[in-house]
Amino acid sequence: MSTIDYTRELSVLEGKHALRELDDLIAKPLETKPDKKFYIALAITLSMTGLFVLGLALTFYYGIGMWGNNIPVAWAFDIVNFVFWVGIGHAGTLISAILFLFRQKWRTGIARFAEGMTVFAVMTAGLFPLIHVGRPWLAGYLFPYPNQHSVWVNFTSPLLWDVFAVSTYLTVSLIFWYVGLIPDLATLRERTNHKIKKVVYSIFSLGWRFSNRHWHHYEMVYLILAGFATPLVLSVHTIVSFDFAVSVIPGWHTTIFPPYFVAGAVFSGFAMVQNVLIMIRKIFNYEHIITVDTLEKMNKIMLLTGSMVGYAYAMEFFIAWYSGVEAERFAFLNRAMGPYAWAYWIMVTCNVVSPQLFWFKKIRRTIPVMFVIAIFVNIGMWLERFVIIVTSLSRDFLPSSWAYYKPTLVDGMILIGSFGFFFTWILLFTKALPVVSMAEVKAVVDGAQPSHKEH
Amino acid sequence: MMSEKILYSYTGIFDTPDEVTHAAEEAVKQGYTKYDVNTPYPLHGMNKAMKLPASKLGYVALIFGLSGTLGALLSLWWVSAIDYPLVIGGKPFFSFPAYIPVIFEVTVLSAAIATVLAMLFFFFKLPNNAHPLHATDYMKKVSNDKYGIVIQAEDPIFDEASVRKFLESVHAKDINAVYWAEEEITHKHKIFEPKFLTFLLVVVILTSGTTYFTLNKLMFMLPFNWMMEQQKQNPQQKSLVFADGFGMRKPVEGTIARGFLPYAFKGQPDLAGEKLINPIPISKESLQLGQTKFDIYCSPCHGYQGEGNSRLRGQYPNPPSLHSEKVRTWSDGRIFAVLTDGQNVMPSYSTQLSVDERWAVINYVRALQRALNAKESDLQ
Numbered sequence: 001m002s003t004i005d006y007t008r009e010l011s012v013l014e015g016k017h018a019l020r021e022l023d024d025l026i027a028k029p030l031e032t033k034p035d036k037k038f039y040i041a042l043a044i045t046l047s048m049t050g051l052f053v054l055g056l057a058l059t060f061y062y063g064i065g066m067w068g069n070n071i072p073v074a075w076a077f078d079i080v081n082f083v084f085w086v087g088i089g090h091a092g093t094l095i096s097a098i099l100f101l102f103r104q105k106w107r108t109g110i111a112r113f114a115e116g117m118t119v120f121a122v123m124t125a126g127l128f129p130l131i132h133v134g135r136p137w138l139a140g141y142l143f144p145y146p147n148q149h150s151v152w153v154n155f156t157s158p159l160l161w162d163v164f165a166v167s168t169y170l171t172v173s174l175i176f177w178y179v180g181l182i183p184d185l186a187t188l189r190e191r192t193n194h195k196i197k198k199v200v201y202s203i204f205s206l207g208w209r210f211s212n213r214h215w216h217h218y219e220m221v222y223l224i225l226a227g228f229a230t231p232l233v234l235s236v237h238t239i240v241s242f243d244f245a246v247s248v249i250p251g252w253h254t255t256i257f258p259p260y261f262v263a264g265a266v267f268s269g270f271a272m273v274q275n276v277l278i279m280i281r282k283i284f285n286y287e288h289i290i291t292v293d294t295l296e297k298m299n300k301i302m303l304l305t306g307s308m309v310g311y312a313y314a315m316e317f318f319i320a321w322y323s324g325v326e327a328e329r330f331a332f333l334n335r336a337m338g339p340y341a342w343a344y345w346i347m348v349t350c351n352v353v354s355p356q357l358f359w360f361k362k363i364r365r366t367i368p369v370m371f372v373i374a375i376f377v378n379i380g381m382w383l384e385r386f387v388i389i390v391t392s393l394s395r396d397f398l399p400s401s402w403a404y405y406k407p408t409l410v411d412g413m414i415l416i417g418s419f420g421f422f423f424t425w426i427l428l429f430t431k432a433l434p435v436v437s438m439a440e441v442k443a444v445v446d447g448a449q450p451s452h453k454e455h
Numbered sequence: 456m457m458s459e460k461i462l463y464s465y466t467g468i469f470d471t472p473d474e475v476t477h478a479a480e481e482a483v484k485q486g487y488t489k490y491d492v493n494t495p496y497p498l499h500g501m502n503k504a505m506k507l508p509a510s511k512l513g514y515v516a517l518i519f520g521l522s523g524t525l526g527a528l529l530s531l532w533w534v535s536a537i538d539y540p541l542v543i544g545g546k547p548f549f550s551f552p553a554y555i556p557v558i559f560e561v562t563v564l565s566a567a568i569a570t571v572l573a574m575l576f577f578f579f580k581l582p583n584n585a586h587p588l589h590a591t592d593y594m595k596k597v598s599n600d601k602y603g604i605v606i607q608a609e610d611p612i613f614d615e616a617s618v619r620k621f622l623e624s625v626h627a628k629d630i631n632a633v634y635w636a637e638e639e640i641t642h643k644h645k646i647f648e649p650k651f652l653t654f655l656l657v658v659v660i661l662t663s664g665t666t667y668f669t670l671n672k673l674m675f676m677l678p679f680n681w682m683m684e685q686q687k688q689n690p691q692q693k694s695l696v697f698a699d700g701f702g703m704r705k706p707v708e709g710t711i712a713r714g715f716l717p718y719a720f721k722g723q724p725d726l727a728g729e730k731l732i733n734p735i736p737i738s739k740e741s742l743q744l745g746q747t748k749f750d751i752y753c754s755p756c757h758g759y760q761g762e763g764n765s766r767l768r769g770q771y772p773n774p775p776s777l778h779s780e781k782v783r784t785w786s787d788g789r790i791f792a793v794l795t796d797g798q799n800v801m802p803s804y805s806t807q808l809s810v811d812e813r814w815a816v817i818n819y820v821r822a823l824q825r826a827l828n829a830k831e832s833d834l835q
Contacts, residue, residue: 019600156553206582220510443496
């Protein structure tokens with residue numbers, strides 16, 4: 001009878017690797033000229049970004065009347081996209097900070113990429129509130145500074161909390177990302193013979209020397225940053241949810257919003273990370289670093305958070321009925337059976353039903369299937385924000401002002417364009433910086449740590 | 456060529472993490488203090504082997520985090536309770552629960568930035584690309600897959616032969632001496648180099664130029680022109696909607712404004728004096744209303760007491776006193792006619808004062824007259 005030792009830690013990487021090979025593999029995209037496929041991909045994302053620029057130019061010139069937004073639906077695609085993109089960012093911080101605190105070594109292969117994705121997603125998200133105000137060049141007034149009007153911002157408004165939360169989140173994510181990059185940039189500095197590259201890597205690696213007297217503090221700071229980033233990431237989508245929960249609109253005014261939004265953010269973020277990583281591991285031959293085991297673990301997290309989101313949907317309905325508030329009851333019945341029922345049921349199918357397939361181990365480990373499920377999750381999570389925002393607003397307290405919101409062409413251009421903007425950054429990232437952390441991956445190779453046996 | 460190179464250190468390379476950990480332990484035993492271990496990634500147990508004290512960066516995070524908390528709390532209090540108190544949603548000026556999110560974010564931000572900056576610039580003294588270990592074969596190896604130990608020449612018990620012997624005793628490979636490069640020793644801050652000064656000048660011109668252009672020119676160009684161009688009707692502008700070209704529309708024929716009553720005695724003040732009767736009874740409220748309106752509209756010329764002592768310093772003819780025999784004997788209706796139609800250089804006040812307000816002003820004028828020409832019985 002054989003017994004399995006469940007306490008034994010599974011190897012993060014597949015197979016046995018020499019440290020040198022890992023460096024070569026990870027640095028390869030940076031040291032080779034981009035191929036044709038890269039340029040095709042870049043051409044596509046740049047064209048989409050062009051649509052973005054065009055949509056924004058039309059919006060800024062003619063005003064936000066170019067959008068479908070109109071009273072009572074004053075928040076629509078702009079805010080839907082904002083919440084969606086901020087949510088995408090959450091997976092990166094979860095992987096780099098929360099999984100770090102839980103000592104989940106499988107995070108090492110995907111942490112760098114996910115952190116980069118966080119930065120790009122929050123950058124994309126940050127554009128939307130600015131676009132939403134119509135005159136983004138006046139957005140400086142969002143920050144509390146002693147200005148010529150001698151008035152301060154409203155510190156009791158969730159919208160102002162958003163300014164603080166999102167800007168803090170972007171700054172801390174960037175710092176976290178950069179701190180992780182320093183040793184890798186130093187490795188690249190030592191590898192390269194290219195003159196300009198050497199100067200650039202030297203500047204950005206700050207002259208890092210791999211000294212253990214430095215690693216000692218470095219690990220401490222990494223722990224501290226992870227410790228701060230964890231409550232931060234929870235706070236960001238909590239505060240985003242306050243934008244809705246603090247108001248009195250039926251369907252928004254619920255206390256379940258903060259945990260529900262955070263779970264949804266992690267859910268959609270993992271779906272996006274998984275989608276992009278599946279492509280990256282294929283293109284750059286990282287199958288042994290970003291293993292099927294890792295993808296399976298990500299799918300498990302999607303199953304968990306997807307179920308949490310499903311629970312939240314059910315609980316919203318229950319509380320609407322249980323509270324006895326007529327307006328709440330109507331708002332939720334209207335969601336499921338009103339004019340936007342199509343959006344609601346697509347959302348439920350994508351977010352609640354599709355991740356349940358991850359209960360099957362076979363599906364969790366089959367790459368094409370999980371890829372499709374993650375795409376469904378992304379669609380579903382985008383629609384979730386659409387459902388929350390648009391259905392609640394289009395049927396407000398005063399039936400005479402009810403209206404059916406329809407997006408315009410410019411709305412569509414900005415939505416597609418935001419994906420172009422995001423993926424352009426991702427593509428440039430894959431060619432400019434190591435998408436897998438060399439130092440962290442090398443540290444988890446079998447035999448990379450002292451065995452402490454000779455003493 | 457310098458006559459003699461200055462020694463920085465001896466370096467040794469190891470293939471396995473176990474060997475380098477062992478070497479670090481031995482170096483401590485030998486009593487070396489100025490030594491370092493370089494590894495491509497942090498090794499478990501190395502801090503213990505090198506007997507490094509616990510990192511103090513946690514205190515930096517604590518101090519700056521708490522300063523952020525306190526700073527945010529105090530500035531929010533000062534802004535909303537002291538500098539510009541504003542009631543928002545019926546909450547107290549200092550509504551702490553609503554400030555928690557902002558205070559939290561500021562705490563995290565200041566702690567994260569301060570800790571990282573302290574680590575890089577204060578603890579590590581980075582950026583430093585002029586270190587002797589840079590651009591050596593040793594650095595190439597330890598940045599990739601080897602583990603190295605460095606014993607510095609400034610160590611008090613450093614001695615070339617014994618260090619070499621020590622490194623051999625722990626089975627180090629590639630034992631090498633590392634020398635200071637000449638420019639690393641003679642390195643000076645090149646602030647006054649023409650190249651750097653030119654660079655600074657270019658930065659200054661570019662920054663101030665862009666700022667000037669943005670604030671003074673760009674903000675007044677389309678589409679950034681402060682919402683000047685809007686699809687709306689501006690005053691005196693030809694209407695794009697109505698055929699007659701007028702933006703302002705006339706009311707429908709026969710429309711009567713709310714509360715409008717025709718005035719039957721225009722140009723007939725004496726008739727008005729005979730026929731009109733003051734409908735507003737004298738009361739505290741009507742006198743107070745009358746005083747308010749009188750002080751606003753009448754007192755600039757007539758004076759607060761109605762004596763004709765104008766505050767306009769002769770820029771406009773002074774009116775006669777309201778306490779004259781003539782005005783005192785006028786009926787209320789006669790005065791009403793003056794307020795409504797105007798008299799001599801006094802214009803009509805019918806747009807400034809409603810009918811009821813005019814009567815209230817008249818009541819107040821009566822009170823003024825009575826005050827200056829009191830009867831014997833009033834003094835009792």
